[in-house]
Amino acid sequence: MRYPEACDVASANSLRRGGKIGYGSGMTIKPLIILPDPVLRQVSAPVETIDDDIRRLADDMLETMYDAPGIGLAAIQIGVPKRLLVLDVTKEGEERSPLVFINPEIVHSSGERSVYEEGCLSIPDYYAEVERPAAITVKYLDREGRKHAVEADGLLATCLQHEIDHLNGVLFIDHISKLKRDMVIRKFTKAAKVRGSRAI
Ligand code: GNR
Ligand code: NI
Numbered sequence: 001m002r003y004p005e006a007c008d009v010a011s012a013n014s015l016r017r018g019g020k021i022g023y024g025s026g027m028t029i030k031p032l033i034i035l036p037d038p039v040l041r042q043v044s045a046p047v048e049t050i051d052d053d054i055r056r057l058a059d060d061m062l063e064t065m066y067d068a069p070g071i072g073l074a075a076i077q078i079g080v081p082k083r084l085l086v087l088d089v090t091k092e093g094e095e096r097s098p099l100v101f102i103n104p105e106i107v108h109s110s111g112e113r114s115v116y117e118e119g120c121l122s123i124p125d126y127y128a129e130v131e132r133p134a135a136i137t138v139k140y141l142d143r144e145g146r147k148h149a150v151e152a153d154g155l156l157a158t159c160l161q162h163e164i165d166h167l168n169g170v171l172f173i174d175h176i177s178k179l180k181r182d183m184v185i186r187k188f189t190k191a192a193k194v195r196g197s198r199a200i
Pocket of ligand 2: 119121162
């Protein structure tokens with residue numbers, strides 16, 4: 001389930017995907033990698049140095065996520081195999097709360113499970129229920145390189161697990177039945193062939 005937002009400068013700009021947002025903001029909406037692109041199966045490498053390039057990447061990811069709109073995005077979804085993810089699970093109408101997680105690690109998962117209907121910007125318009133640990137503790141670095149640990153439950157816990165899966169080349173469809181997964185992959189493989197055979 002995605003939380004659509006009010007139309008803002010970024011979403012009005014979705015036709016300009018790949019271009020700069022507004023004048024001088026310096027943020028860029030990047031094209032999303034879509035299933036069955038094998039890039040999505042890469043295991044991302046740890047971020048070695050948190051510098052301005054990484055902070056710019058995080059800003060571009062946030063801009064791309066808000067434009068989509070989505071509540072999370074992993075760097076691999078814009079083709080960058082680094083262990084970096086962004087999130088904002090606030091609801092439409094609430095003040096934005098952009099979060100950046102660098103080299104996140106799940107250090108504890110609850111025995112209790114919860115089920116959410118998940119979607120993925122790399123698998124557009126497909127939704128399915130996924131069961132995951134209801135609460136987790138995640139260690140990570142922020143955009144300044146400071147160490148943090150966060151205890152998450154609810155949608156934040158689900159979204160963090162969905163994004164950390166991306167860093168390991170895992171998609172939410174890997175957590176559903178093989179029958180459903182094969183159907184989705186077949187559908188997206190056909191759609192990719194149609195896209196590929198069309199002159200642009
Ligand atoms: O926008 C998104 N919504 C969502 C809903 C339920 C569980 C996970 C997510 S993440 C998804 C954006 C995305 O694809 N992130 O990788
Ligand atoms: Ni996703």
